[in-house]
Amino acid sequence: MEKKVLEAKNIVKYFHDPISIQVLKSVSFSLNQGEFASIIGKSGCGKSTLLYILSTMDTDFKGEVWIDGMSTSNKKEADLARIRNEKIGFVFQFHYLLNEFTVLKNVMLPGEKLGKFSKQEIEHRALEKLRILGIENEALKKPNQLSGGQKQRVAIARSLINDPIIIMGDEPTGNLDKKNSDIVFNIFKELAESYKQTLLIVTHDNEFANNTHRIIEMVDGSIVSG
Amino acid sequence: MNFKLLYEISVSLLLARWKQTLVAAIGVTFSITMFVALLGFMTGLNDLLDGLILNRTPHIRLYNELKPKEEQPIQMAFAQKQSYHFIRSVKPSNKGLQIQGAGAMMKAIKADSRVLGVAPKIISQGFYQVGTTDLTGVINGIDVGEENRLFKFSDYVIDGNYMDLKNTPNSIILGKGAAETMLVQVGDVVQVTSTKGVKLQLKVVGFFRSGLQDIDKVQSYTNLKTAQKLLGEGNNYITDVQVKLHDILQAPAMAKEYQQLFGVEAVDIQTANSQFETGSKVRTIISFTVGITLLIVAGFGIYNILNMMIYEKMDSIAILKASGFSGRDVKAVFIGIAVSIGIFGGGLGLFCGFGLSALIDQIPFETASLPTIKTYPINYNVNFYIIGGIFSIITTYFAGYFPARKASQIDPVIIIRGK
Numbered sequence: 097m098e099k100k101v102l103e104a105k106n107i108v109k110y111f112h113d114p115i116s117i118q119v120l121k122s123v124s125f126s127l128n129q130g131e132f133a134s135i136i137g138k139s140g141c142g143k144s145t146l147l148y149i150l151s152t153m154d155t156d157f158k159g160e161v162w163i164d165g166m167s168t169s170n171k172k173e174a175d176l177a178r179i180r181n182e183k184i185g186f187v188f189q190f191h192y193l194l195n196e197f198t199v200l201k202n203v204m205l206p207g208e209k210l211g212k213f214s215k216q217e218i219e220h221r222a223l224e225k226l227r228i229l230g231i232e233n234e235a236l237k238k239p240n241q242l243s244g245g246q247k248q249r250v251a252i253a254r255s256l257i258n259d260p261i262i263i264m265g266d267e268p269t270g271n272l273d274k275k276n277s278d279i280v281f282n283i284f285k286e287l288a289e290s291y292k293q294t295l296l297i298v299t300h301d302n303e304f305a306n307n308t309h310r311i312i313e314m315v316d317g318s319i320v321s322g
Numbered sequence: 323m324n325f326k327l328l329y330e331i332s333v334s335l336l337l338a339r340w341k342q343t344l345v346a347a348i349g350v351t352f353s354i355t356m357f358v359a360l361l362g363f364m365t366g367l368n369d370l371l372d373g374l375i376l377n378r379t380p381h382i383r384l385y386n387e388l389k390p391k392e393e394q395p396i397q398m399a400f401a402q403k404q405s406y407h408f409i410r411s412v413k414p415s416n417k418g419l420q421i422q423g424a425g426a427m428m429k430a431i432k433a434d435s436r437v438l439g440v441a442p443k444i445i446s447q448g449f450y451q452v453g454t455t456d457l458t459g460v461i462n463g464i465d466v467g468e469e470n471r472l473f474k475f476s477d478y479v480i481d482g483n484y485m486d487l488k489n490t491p492n493s494i495i496l497g498k499g500a501a502e503t504m505l506v507q508v509g510d511v512v513q514v515t516s517t518k519g520v521k522l523q524l525k526v527v528g529f530f531r532s533g534l535q536d537i538d539k540v541q542s543y544t545n546l547k548t549a550q551k552l553l554g555e556g557n558n559y560i561t562d563v564q565v566k567l568h569d570i571l572q573a574p575a576m577a578k579e580y581q582q583l584f585g586v587e588a589v590d591i592q593t594a595n596s597q598f599e600t601g602s603k604v605r606t607i608i609s610f611t612v613g614i615t616l617l618i619v620a621g622f623g624i625y626n627i628l629n630m631m632i633y634e635k636m637d638s639i640a641i642l643k644a645s646g647f648s649g650r651d652v653k654a655v656f657i658g659i660a661v662s663i664g665i666f667g668g669g670l671g672l673f674c675g676f677g678l679s680a681l682i683d684q685i686p687f688e689t690a691s692l693p694t695i696k697t698y699p700i701n702y703n704v705n706f707y708i709i710g711g712i713f714s715i716i717t718t719y720f721a722g723y724f725p726a727r728k729a730s731q732i733d734p735v736i737i738i739r740g741k
Contacts, residue, residue, distance in 0.1 A: 148735045153644060174648040181646020188738055192641035196334040206645040208327045254645065266738070 100165070101261050101294045102127040102150060107159035109145055109317075119145050120157070121317040127262070127296060132288035133322070134305040135298045137314035143298045144266055146314070150296070151184055151264050152176040164261050181210050185255025189267040191247040193239035199226070199250050200235040207257040218257070225253040229283060245276030252283060256293075263287070265297040269304060281307065328651055331642075332658035339631060343659070346627045347667035349620035350718065354671025354710045357613030359678040361706045364609040366699035368602045374533050375598055378473045379591050380441070380564030381573040384580060386421055387587045390414045424560035427584050436567055436576065441468035443562040444549040450496075450542075451513040452504045459500060459540045461514065463549020472566045475530075475543075482508045482528025487545055494524040494548070498531045499539035514542075516552040524548065613710075617717050620667075624660055624721035632656065632729045640734035649730035656729050660722020661715060668714030672707050 109120040119142045127133055135143045148154040150161055152168050155176070161168045164183055168176060180186075193202050200222055207218040226232040229249045234242055239250065248268065255263050265284075269277035281304055287293040288309070297308065305311050312322035336343050390412045397407055421427065428440045444463035449456040466488035469475045476484045479495060487493050494512065496504075506512055506526055515521050524544065532538055544552070550559050565580075567573055573590035581588040592599065632639070639652055683700040 144739065148739075151644075153733075153735050174650060177643065177646050177648035177651075180644065186644050188644075190637075190738075192637055192644075192738075194334075194638050194641070196338040196638075205327075205331075205642075209324060209646050209651075211324050211327075258646075 099129045100126050101129050101131075101163070102296065103162040104146075104150060105160040105162070107146065107149055107157055107161070109142070109149060109154075109157040119317050120149070122159070123314075123317070123319055124159075125312060125319055125322070127294060129261070129294055130288065130292040131310055132284065132295045132308045133297070133310040133312060134308040135296065135312045135314060136300060136302065136305045139300065141314045142317040143314050147264055147266055147296070147298045151186065152179055181206055182258055183261045185258070185260035185263040187248070187251050187255050187263065187265040187268040189270040191239070191244075191251040193247055193250055193254075195238060195240050197238075198236050199231070199239060199242070202239060202250060203254045203257055206254060210258050212258070222253070222257055225256045226250070228256075229253050243276075245272055245279060248272060248276065248280055249283065252280070256287075262294045262296060265295065265299075267299055268297060269299070269301060277301070277304070325654075328654045329658060332655050332662060335631065335635065335638075335655070336659050336662060339627075339634075342627050342631070343663055346620075346624045347663045347670070349623040350617075350664055350667025350714055351671040351674060353613070353616035353620040354668050354714050355674040355678055356616050357710050357713075358672060358675025358706050359682065360613055361606075361609045362675070362679040362700045362702060363682055363698065364605055365701040365703065365706075368605055369701055370695065370699040372598050372602055375595055376591065378478075378532070379595060380473070381567045381570055381591045382565040382577045382580060382588055383594070384421065384427070384563040384565065384584065384586050384588050385561060386419050388414050388419060419561045420555070421560050421563060421586055424563060425558060428563055431563070431565055431580070436569070436572060438566045438568050439468060439472045440566075441465050441472050441564045442546065442560045443469075443564055444546060444553070444559065445561050446549060446553055447517045448552065449515045450500060450504060451515060456515070457500065457503060459514075459542055461494075461516070461549060461552065462541060462543050463546045463552075464543055466545055472564070478530045478532055479528045480531050482526075484528060486527035487543060490525060490527055492522060492524050492548055493527040493544065495528040495530050495543045496526055497538035497541045498529045499535055500542060501526070501529050503539070514552065516554075518552075518554050520552050520554050522548070522552055614713065617713055621717035621721040624663055624718055625725060628656060628660055628722055628725040629728075631659070632725050632732075635729075636732065636737050639729050639732050640737035643732070643734040644738065652732075653726045653730035656726035657719065657722045660718045660726070663722075664715045664718025668711055668718075671714065672710055675707070675710065676702075 103126040105124050107120050107123040111117050111119055137143045149157050203222040204218050226235055231246055231249050269280050299305055313320050394409055431440050442465055446461050448459055448461045450459050487495055510526050511523050514524050574592055577588040577590035679700045682698050685698050687698045
């Protein structure tokens with residue numbers, strides 16, 4: 097049996113403002129290593145909310161999240177930050193690169209925070225990730241000198257720097273045109289197939305989802321298939 | 323925590339908004355500059371004004387007061403009987419001013435480890451004779467060497483050499499005011515008559531200027547021997563014993579002690595000149611208040627700039643938190659920015675403050691009443707620099723703390739969602 101990388105058990109989430117609404121109704125599922133999964137659903141069905149709970153950034157929920165065999169319940173903010181740093185890579189709809197730093201430094205930052213490798217080694221690894229994504233020539237530019245597609249690739253490189261056990265994406269192609277979406281999708285696919293990278297991508301792009309290995313469909317806060 | 327990385331991030335954020343941070347740092351620089359210069363100038367002036375009196379005033383002055391005896395002889399005679407005394411027209415006795423056994427007393431005081439030095443003095447009234455008019459004056463007989471060592475006598479002698487007073491027999495140093503009235507020059511001879519009727523021809527060897535015109539018009543100095551001759555007294559006649567202590571704060575207690583021990587009047591400097599201490603204290607408080615107010619205003623500037631920076635960098639904070647930086651890291655980054663501004667601005671401020679002080683120190687300030695002062699007085703006390711430095715860091719730390727805490731509490735989900 098494949099190793100379970102991520103497991104959600106009976107996750108229930110309410111929004112209280114302005115009135116109490118149940119956004120997630122006892123969501124349970126698990127993700128094995130190497131799976132390339134997508135979560136789809138109409139907007140407002142709770143897919144992004146679920147992703148943020150799984151990512152440990154949102155801690156206001158009932159139920160349990162297990163990442164790499166560890167429960168995230170009752171952990172301190174700093175410990176959760178450490179889990180995000182070490183085990184989870186993020187790609188958002190917006191790239192969120194820091195314009196103060198070069199592309200290379202942006203990629204290196206989470207690695208330096210983890211502090212597992214020396215600075216030279218992190219730099220080497222960062223260049224390697226940029227090379228995989230075909231943007232090693234842009235390493236010394238500032239993010240605001242890059243095109244939208246390139247920025248998103250830098251963001252992916254950044255998510256990969258600590259060799260996370262899972263990459264989570266929240267509409268990573270939402271801001272990109274068709275051509276760049278395809279490039280990003282192909283990168284994800286290659287990561288999944290060549291590097292056995294586990295990926296969980298929230299999207300409303302059905303074409304994108306159809307090409308992933310597993311589709312988790314959500315309706316009104318529950319998983320209906322997948 | 324990886325301080326080097328956090329520091330690197332702080333610096334990058336700082337440099338990205340370098341104009342704003344420069345303005346903030348200049349605010350701190352300005353306030354520290356003013357703080358240091360103001361305090362240096364104020365305390366310099368304080369020291370000058372206090373020095374005017376305090377340097378020349380003994381910490382404890384022992385003397386006999388001209389007053390009637392507490393116990394009249396008749397009271398002693400009938401002490402045993404149950405009776406009341408009604409004594410009228412009591413007068414002070416005449417031989418009161420001399421301190422009996424002054425030599426032994428001075429020896430005893432000199433042996434006290436708390437005492438820096440002792441100088442004897444004779445104060446007597448007299449007249450300077452100019453043509454047909456008599457000018458009243460006060461003639462002080464002093465031990466020239468000790469008087470100079472303890473009370474900086476030479477600082478106030480503007481013409482002539484103060485040591486001539488010791489070396490030339492029958493010499494006098496006149497107050498500048500008195501000399502001008504009498505139209506005498508150094509080297510001239512003036513006639514002085516004491517209250518005892520003794521007339522002496524004294525050679526003027528110098529003038530002194532105390533800074534207080536009323537004093538300069540009447541006071542003059544001779545050596546002890548001349549004063550004793552003038553009063554027709556022997557060479558053990560002393561009216562005042564002036565004591566200077568190592569620690570001025572012990573003066574009140576020691577004055578009481580000596581009063582009991584030697585049976586003479588003793589007055590300490592704090593009692594004699596309480597108005598000076600109060601004045602200095604108030605001026606120092608005002609300078610500190612103004613300096614600290616400036617710093618707090620600069621602190622608000624930093625607070626504002628950091629708050630703006632945090633709003634601007636919301637996205638960056640969110641991604642830092644999403645990619646594994648904890649709230650504490652984010653807080654450290656922003657406090658790091660604030661304290662860097664404080665250290666940089668403060669350090670520059672201390673430097674500029676020193677420069678400004680040095681500049682003020684060069685401005686000519688010549689006043690007739692202060693012969694030793696040529697430029698504005700400045701106190702270069704290291705403590706002001708230390709206080710300024712510490713205070714700049716503390717203010718900037720607090721100015722940074724609150725925005726930084728806000729940044730550390732930012733929920734990345736809300737920001738990422740909002741896009």
